[in-house]
Amino acid sequence: MKMKPLSKVYTALVLLFLFAPILILLVFSFNQSKSLSVFSGFTLYWYRELFRDAETLKAVRNTLLLAVSSSLLATAMGTAAAVGIHRLRSKYLRAALDTVTNIPMINPDIITGISLMLMFVFVGRLFGAATSLNFATMLIAHITFSLPYVILQVLPKLQQMDKALPEAAMDLGCTPLRAFWKVEIPEILPGVLTGLIMAFTLSLDDFVISYFTAGNGFQTLPIRIYNMTKKTVTPKMYALATIIFFVILALLLISNLSDDDTDRKLKAAREKRKAKRAAAG
Numbered sequence: 001m002k003m004k005p006l007s008k009v010y011t012a013l014v015l016l017f018l019f020a021p022i023l024i025l026l027v028f029s030f031n032q033s034k035s036l037s038v039f040s041g042f043t044l045y046w047y048r049e050l051f052r053d054a055e056t057l058k059a060v061r062n063t064l065l066l067a068v069s070s071s072l073l074a075t076a077m078g079t080a081a082a083v084g085i086h087r088l089r090s091k092y093l094r095a096a097l098d099t100v101t102n103i104p105m106i107n108p109d110i111i112t113g114i115s116l117m118l119m120f121v122f123v124g125r126l127f128g129a130a131t132s133l134n135f136a137t138m139l140i141a142h143i144t145f146s147l148p149y150v151i152l153q154v155l156p157k158l159q160q161m162d163k164a165l166p167e168a169a170m171d172l173g174c175t176p177l178r179a180f181w182k183v184e185i186p187e188i189l190p191g192v193l194t195g196l197i198m199a200f201t202l203s204l205d206d207f208v209i210s211y212f213t214a215g216n217g218f219q220t221l222p223i224r225i226y227n228m229t230k231k232t233v234t235p236k237m238y239a240l241a242t243i244i245f246f247v248i249l250a251l252l253l254i255s256n257l258s259d260d261d262t263d264r265k266l267k268a269a270r271e272k273r274k275a276k277r278a279a280a281g
């Protein structure tokens with residue numbers, strides 16, 4: 001169905017509203033001056049300055065280390081949790097677990113951050129630790145708020161999966177664990193990959209929870225930028241934001257292409273099965 005002219009205008013305005021700030025940031029990352037109102041000329045000066053800033057590069061490295069570690073662990077734990085929830089027979093227990101899963105997403109970040117900080121300090125004092133907050137506490141915090149997003153991406157894929165597939169694999173001699181890896185994982189892989197990318201981007205972006213759970217010796221990029229705002233934010237931060245934007249855009253494109261490719265393969269497999277059944281019938 002073709003879109004009406006008014007619908008096209010409305011869609012264009014919404015997209016402009018969403019992406020105009022990013023476009024301005026991208027353009028002024030190549031500006032010769034620090035001005036945000038006058039584009040005085042094209043330059044790569046701020047990109048060169050960015051790669052000379054040791055503190056910022058260290059913060060980027062810390063952020064990537066934390067994002068990769070937390071997203072991988074959250075994906076593994078979230079996938080296992082989704083499989084466990086899907087296999088529950090009691091609908092009341094499943095509803096209770098769904099509610100508990102949604103709490104970290106609905107809960108304000110500042111409440112989650114303060115709660116986790118208090119818990120880490122309490123546990124640290126309980127065991128006599130010299131410092132209660134460090135990389136480990138940030139890692140646990142990031143896994144905590146990423147887990148629900150992974151679960152909610154994997155669960156629909158499990159519900160869409162043909163329940164007879166793992167049973168057929170076990171009938172053909174597979175152990176339950178082998179059937180899970182050979183049959184179920186390929187079926188739910190698009191959801192797992194989407195959950196992984198969401199966990200990675202959420203960790204990369206987080207400031208509030210990181211701020212409350214960070215130790216003195218570990219600084220992420222959002223915290224570094226926040227500390228810079230007390231003085232001034234130079235255009236090299238625009239350059240860094242531009243690079244991060246295109247990295248995330250590439251990840252989303254890969255995820256969408258992977259989903260489309262997997263859906264095509266699943267559709268082809270279903271059609272082959274139907275053809276075989278029709279031929280056998």
